[in-house]
Amino acid sequence: MRAHEAGALHADGYLGPSWLRAPADVNALLPQLWSEGVRREAGGELSVAGLDVASLAAEHGTPAYVVDEADFRARARAFRTAFDDAFRPLCGGADVYYAGKAFLCTEVARWIADEGLSLDTCSGGELAVALRAGVPRERIGLHGNNKSDAELARALEAGIGRIVVDSLGEIDRLADAAAARGLRAPVLLRVTVGVEAHTHSYIATAHEDQKFGLSLSEGVAAEAVRRVLARPELELRGLHSHIGSQIFDVQGFEVAARRVLRLHAAVARDHGVVLPELDVGGGFGIAYTTQHDPLPPAELAAGMAEIIGTECAELGVDVPRISAEPGRAIAGPSTFTLYRVGTTKDVALDGGGTRRYVAVDGGMSDNIRTALYDADYSATLAGRASAAAPVLSRVVGKHCESGDVVVKDEFLPGDTGPGDLLAVPGTGAYCRSMASQYNHVPRPPVLAVRDGEARVLLRRETEDDLLALDVG
Incomplete structure (x- = not known):
C-alpha cells in the first residue's frame, strides 16, 4: 500500500x-x-x-x-471482589475507587455506593454529584492537577476521605485552608514514576513530560513528603501512582510499583512515618474491537498483588492498604x-x-x-x-x-x-x-x-x- x-x-x-x-x-x-x-x-x-x-x-x-444497569453493577462488584480477595492475605484487603471521569451522574454514583465501591472525583462538579448522590463522604476522593481554592474548601467542608495532592504549590494552599477551618486534611501525594505506558500519548500519565504529579527522578516527590509532614494540618496517608489508560497487562505497573514503593520505604526510613495507603491507579483497558484482549479483574488483581507483595518483601516493609481506580473497565x-x-x-x-x-x-x-x-x-x-x-x-x-x-x-x-x-x-x-x-x-x-x-x-x-x- x-x-x-x-x-x-x-x-x-x-x-x-x-x-x-x-x-x-x-x-x-x-x-x-x-x-x-x-x-x-x-x-x-x-x-x-x-x-x-x-x-x-x-x-x-x-x-x-x-x-x-445489571452489567454495570456486575463489573463494579467484580473489581471490588477481585482486588479485595487478591490483597486480603497481604494487607487485609483493598479498596476500589470508581473513576467518575469515565462517566458520572447521580444514579451511577448511587450504584457505585450500593456495590461497596468508593468514588474518585476530579472537579468540583464531580464532587457535587457525589455529594448529591449521598455517597458516604469518607469514600470520596478528590483529584486534579489544578484544584481551585473553592474546590479545596468544598472538599474540606464536606469531610471527604482523601485529597490527592498534585503539586508543591497545592500543599500550602490546602494546609492554609484546613487551618482556617480547624481541620486536618487526609492527603495522598500523586507521584510521577517515569513509566511510559503503552497507550496513546494523550492518556499516558506517568512519563516525566506531562502535567500530572510530583516527579520521583527530580526529587520533587521527596520534597513534597517533607513539606506535607511539616504541616500539622495535613495527614499524609500515602502515595498515588497512575501510569495511563487503556492498558492491557501489568508490566508497566511492576516498574511503577517498584519506584513508588521505594519512596514509601524511604518515608519510613527517613521520617519514621509508616504510610498506611498506596493507590496504584487504574487505566485497565476494554475491548473496543477484536484487536483488544483485556484481562479479567481477577487476573489483574492477582498480578498486581504478586508484584506489590514481592516488592514490599524485597524492601522489608509491610504491604500498605491498596486502592485501585477502574473507570473505563466498569462503565465502557x-x-x-x-x-x-x-x-x-x-x-x-x-x-x-x-x-x-x-x-x-x-x-x-x-x-x-x-x-x-x-x-x-x-x-x-x-x-x-x-x-x-x-x-x-x-x-x-x-x-x-x-x-x-x-x-x-x-x-x-x-x-x-x-x-x-x-x-x-x-x-x-x-x-x-x-x-x-x-x-x-x-x-x-x-x-x-x-x-x-x-x-x-x-x-x-x-x-x-x-x-x-x-x-x-
Missing part, C-alpha cells in the same frame, strides 16, 4: 486495518464487545436486558446512550450508543475501489474519542438482521468536520440504509462525559435498562437548553 499525504485511511486500495476481517456472519455479535444483557433476537433486532432497541428508539429517540462495556442512519455514500478512491460512508444522527459531539485519540470502535446493524454481503464501511456523523468519524472501519451489511438503527458498543466511558454541543447539537440522553424496562438517567438536551445560556 503506497503512502498518501493524508495518511493510510486515504491510500490506494485501502481494505481496512490488518486486524479487521470480513465476518462469516455479518449479524453475529462478538460477546467481548457488548454487555451481558445484549442479544440479537429471533427477528434479528438487538435487545438489551429484555428490551428491544426499536422500542427504545420509538420512545426516547436517537442518538441515545443505553446502559445495561456496559453501554452502547444507538443511532439512526440518515444517508449512505459510495465514494471512489484513488487507484480504484470505493468506500461506503454511513452517516448517523450523532457524531463527534457524542463520541469525540475517534477524532481525538484515533480510537477504534465497532458497529452493528441493530434494528434487523440482513442477508446482504458485508461491505467495508465508515460510520460518520452529521457535523461540519471531515474528521467527524465514529467508526473508522467496520463491515456492515451492504443493504444498510436510511432509517436503519445502528449500535456502537463500548461507549460507556469518556463519551457522554466528553460530549459537547458542537454545531449546537443537543447532547443525547442516557438510558438505563434493567429487567425489560428503561428509565432516563440524563434527559436529552433540547434547543431550549442550548438557548438558556445565551444571554445576548
Whole structure:
C-alpha cells in the first residue's frame, strides 16, 4: 500500500486495518464487545436486558446512550471482589475507587455506593454529584492537577476521605485552608514514576513530560513528603501512582510499583512515618474491537498483588492498604450508543475501489474519542438482521468536520440504509462525559435498562437548553 499525504485511511486500495476481517456472519455479535444483557433476537433486532432497541428508539429517540444497569453493577462488584480477595492475605484487603471521569451522574454514583465501591472525583462538579448522590463522604476522593481554592474548601467542608495532592504549590494552599477551618486534611501525594505506558500519548500519565504529579527522578516527590509532614494540618496517608489508560497487562505497573514503593520505604526510613495507603491507579483497558484482549479483574488483581507483595518483601516493609481506580473497565462495556442512519455514500478512491460512508444522527459531539485519540470502535446493524454481503464501511456523523468519524472501519451489511438503527458498543466511558454541543447539537440522553424496562438517567438536551445560556 503506497503512502498518501493524508495518511493510510486515504491510500490506494485501502481494505481496512490488518486486524479487521470480513465476518462469516455479518449479524453475529462478538460477546467481548457488548454487555451481558445484549442479544440479537429471533427477528434479528438487538435487545438489551429484555428490551428491544426499536422500542427504545420509538420512545426516547436517537442518538441515545443505553446502559445495561445489571452489567454495570456486575463489573463494579467484580473489581471490588477481585482486588479485595487478591490483597486480603497481604494487607487485609483493598479498596476500589470508581473513576467518575469515565462517566458520572447521580444514579451511577448511587450504584457505585450500593456495590461497596468508593468514588474518585476530579472537579468540583464531580464532587457535587457525589455529594448529591449521598455517597458516604469518607469514600470520596478528590483529584486534579489544578484544584481551585473553592474546590479545596468544598472538599474540606464536606469531610471527604482523601485529597490527592498534585503539586508543591497545592500543599500550602490546602494546609492554609484546613487551618482556617480547624481541620486536618487526609492527603495522598500523586507521584510521577517515569513509566511510559503503552497507550496513546494523550492518556499516558506517568512519563516525566506531562502535567500530572510530583516527579520521583527530580526529587520533587521527596520534597513534597517533607513539606506535607511539616504541616500539622495535613495527614499524609500515602502515595498515588497512575501510569495511563487503556492498558492491557501489568508490566508497566511492576516498574511503577517498584519506584513508588521505594519512596514509601524511604518515608519510613527517613521520617519514621509508616504510610498506611498506596493507590496504584487504574487505566485497565476494554475491548473496543477484536484487536483488544483485556484481562479479567481477577487476573489483574492477582498480578498486581504478586508484584506489590514481592516488592514490599524485597524492601522489608509491610504491604500498605491498596486502592485501585477502574473507570473505563466498569462503565465502557456496559453501554452502547444507538443511532439512526440518515444517508449512505459510495465514494471512489484513488487507484480504484470505493468506500461506503454511513452517516448517523450523532457524531463527534457524542463520541469525540475517534477524532481525538484515533480510537477504534465497532458497529452493528441493530434494528434487523440482513442477508446482504458485508461491505467495508465508515460510520460518520452529521457535523461540519471531515474528521467527524465514529467508526473508522467496520463491515456492515451492504443493504444498510436510511432509517436503519445502528449500535456502537463500548461507549460507556469518556463519551457522554466528553460530549459537547458542537454545531449546537443537543447532547443525547442516557438510558438505563434493567429487567425489560428503561428509565432516563440524563434527559436529552433540547434547543431550549442550548438557548438558556445565551444571554445576548
